[in-house]
Amino acid sequence: MTDRLLIHLGDCKTGTTAIQNVLKQGAWSSDAISWTYPTDPERLHNCNLASCLYKPKMKKFRGPRWKKVNRRLTRSDADLGILSGEWFEFVDPALLDRILRRWVPDFAEDARLIAYVRPHAERVLSSFQERTKLGQYNGTLAEFHERVLDHGRFVYAARLRKWREVFGDRYEVRPMVRDRLKDGDVVRDFLDFATQGRPFELDETAAAGKSANESLSVQDLAWLRALHRARTLPPQVGRRAARALQAGGPKGDKLRMDSALLETVRKAYLKDAKALDAEFFGGEATGPMVAAFDRAAESAVDAPPDLTPESWYGEDELRRVEALAEAFEAGAEELRRVKKQLRKASGGVDTGEEDGLGSEADETED
Numbered sequence: 001m002t003d004r005l006l007i008h009l010g011d012c013k014t015g016t017t018a019i020q021n022v023l024k025q026g027a028w029s030s031d032a033i034s035w036t037y038p039t040d041p042e043r044l045h046n047c048n049l050a051s052c053l054y055k056p057k058m059k060k061f062r063g064p065r066w067k068k069v070n071r072r073l074t075r076s077d078a079d080l081g082i083l084s085g086e087w088f089e090f091v092d093p094a095l096l097d098r099i100l101r102r103w104v105p106d107f108a109e110d111a112r113l114i115a116y117v118r119p120h121a122e123r124v125l126s127s128f129q130e131r132t133k134l135g136q137y138n139g140t141l142a143e144f145h146e147r148v149l150d151h152g153r154f155v156y157a158a159r160l161r162k163w164r165e166v167f168g169d170r171y172e173v174r175p176m177v178r179d180r181l182k183d184g185d186v187v188r189d190f191l192d193f194a195t196q197g198r199p200f201e202l203d204e205t206a207a208a209g210k211s212a213n214e215s216l217s218v219q220d221l222a223w224l225r226a227l228h229r230a231r232t233l234p235p236q237v238g239r240r241a242a243r244a245l246q247a248g249g250p251k252g253d254k255l256r257m258d259s260a261l262l263e264t265v266r267k268a269y270l271k272d273a274k275a276l277d278a279e280f281f282g283g284e285a286t287g288p289m290v291a292a293f294d295r296a297a298e299s300a301v302d303a304p305p306d307l308t309p310e311s312w313y314g315e316d317e318l319r320r321v322e323a324l325a326e327a328f329e330a331g332a333e334e335l336r337r338v339k340k341q342l343r344k345a346s347g348g349v350d351t352g353e354e355d356g357l358g359s360e361a362d363e364t365e366d
Contacts, residue, residue, distance in 0.1 A: 045084050157272050218254070229309075259301070266293045
């Protein structure tokens, strides 16, 4: 049986895909410990374990999913079992504690948990890009800030306190700030925590390509907006189109926050940043979360980013984008039809698995 359990909780937009790629590929090793990463063959992560804890329609899958992971952990003789899923960000920690005690009781008492949080301005910017990429937000960056502020999504301190109250010192939270990470890298930092400081080796070939969610340029985001406005496309289309654009390397202007909006964001989140630095990150007067605002100011631009497709592309290019959108929409509909037929042929069993063909997303801002 696996000796102990480590749960990587996210947050979203903190290098989770990079960590999961290395885990999935088995691209690291340590002479000090053996490890297992119990995911389904087609999955990069364990987000399905989280989604059934906060999505009402998935509640019925809690038992089957957690029992499956318990079987895998029990059958392994590894020193360490690792679960990783950024959707744990949305889970009630008290509920997770009850789930662990019920479905993975041999690992619940000593399970360790780790989360990373991204500085506020960076999180607003990266989440805006994500929602734009997936076709789930079409407003301005300033409007997006107001929207998430109304919902309190990026006010971290109260949420992190709940995790600490439930799990005590077994819960570790770290700032997603380069000079606070081991070797300035979130993957190495996570592995250092997983091994409890023991030596490990990381496959540099895998590590070189581990950042699967590199930033998109302003021009790329404008192109994706044109794609999504032409047809109602599932998130998976935007995700795959973004990867194709990223594969060609960075081209165009980097998405940056304008100075006026940055000052608005600073005022909105400064109290929370100070609380995080005081309670979780060393108690420094100007800790990493407060200092991040000054770092963001160094790269701020004068004017808000313009993601209007017509500002970057001519009529002929936009016509081609609309044609692609029509083809993608038809392809997605055909995949839905085939999936429905396969489900019917297998007896109509609903597994509750998200496939990116519906409206679900990696993050829920609302």
